[in-house]
Amino acid sequence: MWHNRGRRAFTVLELIIVLTVLGMLAGLATSTHKNTARKSRETVLRHNLAQIRLTLDQYNVDKGRYPDSLQSLVDEGYLRDFPVDPITRSADTWEEVLESEYSDEDSSYEPGVFDVRSGSDERALDGTFYYEW
Template structure:
């Protein structure tokens, strides 16, 4: 009689229980870190884009007509992506106080909802 070697049902259930226990410890820590990373990237994209808009104003004396103009004139390599919406066309563009000076004086996120600090993304 030949005995086949393999795992018993009990051994498989013990392993699955250990894996489930490890997942219950790891998964709750994973998702908040993803949200924290997205918010950090959003803050950095806003800071960099605002600095580029100010640099454009300092160089030309007027604000850009669109974000695409910043890319065309090589102030940006590409349009920044809003990490919350995962799109580059969801930005809210704010005009300057004097409309004759251009169209984009500031930029805000177009993402719905609030950040971890309770402040809406549209107010960042």
């Protein structure tokens, strides 16, 4: 005959409680990590937008007009390469915003790119759309 004197074992109920708590902690860690990664991508997007806009303004100061396209910034040496949109994970999804057409008689004026937006239609953590930034 075998006796379990002096030995303490976990009951099934205790094991279920421990596994439930561990599962909840793992779920919390996963959602926290997901939001942290997304917040990091949003920070990079804000930085990239600010840098591109500063470069567009510098181009305008130097040349007296805005560039015909964003690619002109790379072609003319204002940027080494065009940054990747961290939300869409592509450098090809940026949306160019052209200057408003002038209302004067000069129909030969070609509006240039004076702003840029993300090509993503997703919402940010603050509820706004990335393309509104």
